[in-house]
Amino acid sequence: MKLIKKLWVCGAPGNSDSAPISPRIPDTSSKSVHVLPPQNRPEILAHRRNDPSQSSYHGPFHPDPNYRPERYRRGGNAPSRDYQLFNAGGGLPQGVNRYPPAVAYNRKPNEPPLAPEQPQKLLQNLPNSSISQVANFPISQTTKSSSTSASSATSSSTTTSTTTTTAEPSKPSSKRALPRVSTTKAPPEPPKKAPPGGGSKRDQSKGGKALPGKLPGGGSLPLPTMKPSIRKKFIEDEIDRIGIKIEEKANTNHWEIARDWLRVRSVYPQNHQGLGSLMFAMTNTKIMKADILTKGTQLKMMFYLQGNQRAIFKPKRYEREHVIKGNAYDGYDRHNGEIASFHLDRILNFRRAPIVVGRKINLETEILPVATQRLKDTFKKKNGNTCFYGQCYYCKETELACGHGEIMEGSLTLWMADTFTLEKVRHPYQRTYRDDKSAKWETDPDYCSVYVKPNPPYDKGVRLLDMMDMAIFDFIIGNADRHHYEVWAEQPESMIILLDNAKSFGNPHHDELSILAPVAQCCLLRKSTFDRLVELKERGLL
Ligand SMILES: Nc1ncnc2c1ncn2[C@@H]1O[C@H](COP(=O)(O)OP(=O)(O)OP(=O)(O)O)[C@@H](O)[C@H]1O
Numbered sequence: 001m002k003l004i005k006k007l008w009v010c011g012a013p014g015n016s017d018s019a020p021i022s023p024r025i026p027d028t029s030s031k032s033v034h035v036l037p038p039q040n041r042p043e044i045l046a047h048r049r050n051d052p053s054q055s056s057y058h059g060p061f062h063p064d065p066n067y068r069p070e071r072y073r074r075g076g077n078a079p080s081r082d083y084q085l086f087n088a089g090g091g092l093p094q095g096v097n098r099y100p101p102a103v104a105y106n107r108k109p110n111e112p113p114l115a116p117e118q119p120q121k122l123l124q125n126l127p128n129s130s131i132s133q134v135a136n137f138p139i140s141q142t143t144k145s146s147s148t149s150a151s152s153a154t155s156s157s158t159t160t161s162t163t164t165t166t167a168e169p170s171k172p173s174s175k176r177a178l179p180r181v182s183t184t185k186a187p188p189e190p191p192k193k194a195p196p197g198g199g200s201k202r203d204q205s206k207g208g209k210a211l212p213g214k215l216p217g218g219g220s221l222p223l224p225t226m227k228p229s230i231r232k233k234f235i236e237d238e239i240d241r242i243g244i245k246i247e248e249k250a251n252t253n254h255w256e257i258a259r260d261w262l263r264v265r266s267v268y269p270q271n272h273q274g275l276g277s278l279m280f281a282m283t284n285t286k287i288m289k290a291d292i293l294t295k296g297t298q299l300k301m302m303f304y305l306q307g308n309q310r311a312i313f314k315p316k317r318y319e320r321e322h323v324i325k326g327n328a329y330d331g332y333d334r335h336n337g338e339i340a341s342f343h344l345d346r347i348l349n350f351r352r353a354p355i356v357v358g359r360k361i362n363l364e365t366e367i368l369p370v371a372t373q374r375l376k377d378t379f380k381k382k383n384g385n386t387c388f389y390g391q392c393y394y395c396k397e398t399e400l401a402c403g404h405g406e407i408m409e410g411s412l413t414l415w416m417a418d419t420f421t422l423e424k425v426r427h428p429y430q431r432t433y434r435d436d437k438s439a440k441w442e443t444d445p446d447y448c449s450v451y452v453k454p455n456p457p458y459d460k461g462v463r464l465l466d467m468m469d470m471a472i473f474d475f476i477i478g479n480a481d482r483h484h485y486e487v488w489a490e491q492p493e494s495m496i497i498l499l500d501n502a503k504s505f506g507n508p509h510h511d512e513l514s515i516l517a518p519v520a521q522c523c524l525l526r527k528s529t530f531d532r533l534v535e536l537k538e539r540g541l542l
């Protein structure tokens, strides 16, 4: 995983003004790293649009007129949309280099990511040499860190606004829509890699003796340094923490415990032994009722578990070794992607994803007897297997999800308690889902500084930093389908809840670099996230 090295792509010599990011962006949970300052060019800022009436969206479907998931493009019929539509970012300005479409590039299994010949990528316009220079930039270099230290919660109320833009600043057509990277100065040789998993050898940044030199962008970043013995202990502790004992714990109200866990900025706590027994309960508790769930666009069922707990079941649609070809957002949901993403959320210690387990159900004996009529009506037999097609935006009788005989595997996501209300927000880096149309972020290198950073809800609070975390998370899981995200309504400090991670892990031979566009363009990352990635990488856990 070359993720950390890729992160340096956003800083570049020549942009050495490493002033801290706007103090309007406090990070209540950690410091942030900002390599490239926002460009507060008044003539561009004047073009920004901030029309809250255009930007809040609460409906279940995609409001974007350009959103054409693969099935439509394969010739399916789109239901008519009589609700408010949003502009997804306009067409391709003449002469502007566009990001390539998010195509799946089928790298050979052992081919390293960011191979110079890799053509259709975020870095497509950069000279090969600079890509490798930046990619090899030693992580022990120091940069100037911006310290937007924890500050008190902002007084203003939450807004659902996203900044959907229609006005476009005129730009030189040659401007590339890509992060800036040095093409002139070769960085120093990378230091020898620390042995994976730690050990007695000296760390490259051991003793804080970082190599001289600066990161692209001219800043300094204090990187974590740990003595080998402390580091070894750290690894053990982390493995201990990440390891989870799935065990039965009788006479416990797991659902109530999970409800109590819910916070403004976390779904579940760190180091809680109750998680293992909750997961056991999710896997084994009797299903009292099964229904369709029309929320969202993908096939799923809503289960009501004994003890009055709802959970979403997403059926297995692919075998484990199946590789999704085509666009990075193609294909059905991957139930095992949903499960793995939850565990990544634990590993990163974000704790912002709902709790997910895998579960095998007997459709004939566990589901049909408790299914609502409308769900039952979608059950069919095919080749001796029990199948269903549910009811949702894309649900079709011809696209059945089938079990092996009566047994169906799937993911089960614990429905979050109604302590808070979910609010859906259009992702500013939403894709157009069309090959013939680019979103503005794909063509405008200043998209973040002009259209995102200065506007609510990204101009203050934790939202922008959360969006960076989400980009990192999505890049690792390979989710190029984050068209919307959800937060707690009326909670200014709300986390971005990492809901719906099933469009993930589609192609293990492909890194979809465009998922990192928010980080590359906004050039911002929570320091705790960066440190975490470094720690995990150095210890071979990522
Ligand atoms: N664990 C949960 N707790 C509470 N609400 C949930 C949970 N999971 C999903 N939801 C609600 O149901 C909606 C649909 O779920 P999800 O996003 O997983 O479905 P989807 O079909 O993949 O949606 P989309 O087509 O938008 O990608 C979510 O947007 C959210 O509002």
Ligand SMILES: [Mn+2]
Binding pocket: 296, 298, 500, 502, 503
């Ligand atoms: Mn989805």
